[in-house]
Amino acid sequence: MASVSTPPDLANEAVISPEKKNNLRLVIIASSVGTLIEWYDLLLAVIMANILSMQLFPAGGNNFIETLGIVATTYLIRPFGSLLFGNFGDKIGRKYTFLVSLLLMGGATFLIGCIPTYEQAGWISPILFLILRLMQGLAISGEYSGAVIYVAEHAPQNKRGFYTGFIQTTSSIAMILGLVVVFSTKSIMSAESFNSFGWRIPFLFSAILVIASYFIRRRLHESPVFAQLKSEGKTSKSPVKETFKTKKNIGLILGAIFGGNAAQSAIMQTNQFITLFFLQRTVKLPDTTALLIMASGILLAGPFFQIFGALSDKIGRKKVILPGMILGLIVIPIMFYLFLELGNPQRLDTIQHIDTQTTLIFIGLVFMLTLSGTMVYGPMGAFLMEMFPTRIRYTSMGFVYNVGNGAIGGSTPVITELIKSSVVIGFALSPFIGLVYPLSLIVIGIIVNIFFVPETYKNDLSD
Numbered sequence: 001m002a003s004v005s006t007p008p009d010l011a012n013e014a015v016i017s018p019e020k021k022n023n024l025r026l027v028i029i030a031s032s033v034g035t036l037i038e039w040y041d042l043l044l045a046v047i048m049a050n051i052l053s054m055q056l057f058p059a060g061g062n063n064f065i066e067t068l069g070i071v072a073t074t075y076l077i078r079p080f081g082s083l084l085f086g087n088f089g090d091k092i093g094r095k096y097t098f099l100v101s102l103l104l105m106g107g108a109t110f111l112i113g114c115i116p117t118y119e120q121a122g123w124i125s126p127i128l129f130l131i132l133r134l135m136q137g138l139a140i141s142g143e144y145s146g147a148v149i150y151v152a153e154h155a156p157q158n159k160r161g162f163y164t165g166f167i168q169t170t171s172s173i174a175m176i177l178g179l180v181v182v183f184s185t186k187s188i189m190s191a192e193s194f195n196s197f198g199w200r201i202p203f204l205f206s207a208i209l210v211i212a213s214y215f216i217r218r219r220l221h222e223s224p225v226f227a228q229l230k231s232e233g234k235t236s237k238s239p240v241k242e243t244f245k246t247k248k249n250i251g252l253i254l255g256a257i258f259g260g261n262a263a264q265s266a267i268m269q270t271n272q273f274i275t276l277f278f279l280q281r282t283v284k285l286p287d288t289t290a291l292l293i294m295a296s297g298i299l300l301a302g303p304f305f306q307i308f309g310a311l312s313d314k315i316g317r318k319k320v321i322l323p324g325m326i327l328g329l330i331v332i333p334i335m336f337y338l339f340l341e342l343g344n345p346q347r348l349d350t351i352q353h354i355d356t357q358t359t360l361i362f363i364g365l366v367f368m369l370t371l372s373g374t375m376v377y378g379p380m381g382a383f384l385m386e387m388f389p390t391r392i393r394y395t396s397m398g399f400v401y402n403v404g405n406g407a408i409g410g411s412t413p414v415i416t417e418l419i420k421s422s423v424v425i426g427f428a429l430s431p432f433i434g435l436v437y438p439l440s441l442i443v444i445g446i447i448v449n450i451f452f453v454p455e456t457y458k459n460d461l462s463d
Helices: 008-015 024-047 049-055 063-076 078-091 094-112 124-152 157-168 170-187 191-196 198-217 224-231 239-243 247-282 287-301 304-315 318-343 356-377 380-385 390-408 412-422 430-452
Strands: none
Touching: 024 049, 024 063, 024 094, 024 124, 024 157, 024 170, 024 198, 024 247, 049 063, 049 191, 049 198, 063 078, 063 124, 063 390, 063 412, 078 094, 078 124, 078 239, 078 390, 094 124, 094 198, 124 157, 124 380, 124 390, 157 170, 157 304, 157 380, 170 191, 170 198, 170 247, 170 287, 170 356, 191 198, 224 390, 239 390, 247 287, 247 318, 247 356, 247 380, 247 390, 247 412, 247 430, 287 356, 304 318, 304 356, 304 380, 318 356, 318 380, 318 430, 380 390, 412 430
């Protein structure tokens, strides 16, 4: 029987791996939406730290710091999670690793909304909260690095900063989403109803977002760079061991952590959470006013993640990141001084109402610090992943990001609160003493970035 020959075009199509058929727009949308949802899940507990401290802990004591302490464990466990997920990502692949992280995060967030209150279950409540926050920490440690690497390994070399900028902006958008969901939930019910059961709604709402994102991500294939590496049998058999095997890689890891990543996290944490807590607890603004100021300032600066990411594609990552850190170092002390001086100059312990002009000034200050964060964070994803070879990229970048952004920079809210509550200093400076921690990280970042961190924007990802 005569054989039927296959047309050349179809024959070529048959051997093209499905990994090469990913549409770049779908890659960016699926990766960004999933990462946004995970950041929403992670940041929600920080936004709602006040109400959680009242619901999950006994009356009396410094429940707010205890709540932030549990929140901080999420950041402290992330370096260990990065090694776990990095090992899977460098062995099995990018796609399946961050699918697992998405489901883990979504499940943990939904269950936080189901935790019984302290009145109902006693100390079981904060213990469950701790366990679920640890699960969230593990999840985000695998998500962010995987998403950035996945997008960058699809993107053209001269647009890696621009396209990974979509991943970078998800943190701020997630913050706005969390503020909007909390504000909307509060606005449709009485304070008593919100304190009774309404605080659970933002956590439970996450389940809908996670399910939708999961089905979008299932349509994706593996990244072409990793697929080629795997087809050639060049994937690492022991990514964790190989990450710490050479002095060169260890040097790159330390330079990346202290030369920008920890400083970037300190700026973002100060901008998003220290500012919110300061406006609520020190300036004594109403929650609605504080949320409006935060959401407006962050939203206005949102497009600059892509702008500065794209700029770093042209002039280099360091030339954008370094000025951003310097701007943050200048803006932070000025901003907090003006918050207190204009919002509550007499330092009264009652709710303060500010006029429209002062509100606009506060929004402008939040915008300026957010702008600093976009300069540092916009190119940061591309900057970190370009430092390391493909075979150990997920593990190395994940460890750097989750140590610098997570354990060191992510502890900024709880450490600043501990400094404020434990360091005895003059009345005039006492509200600002906690800022010593983020400012120190920024100073270290500037010095290390100038002298010890290489430029990366021309590095070949297939190397």
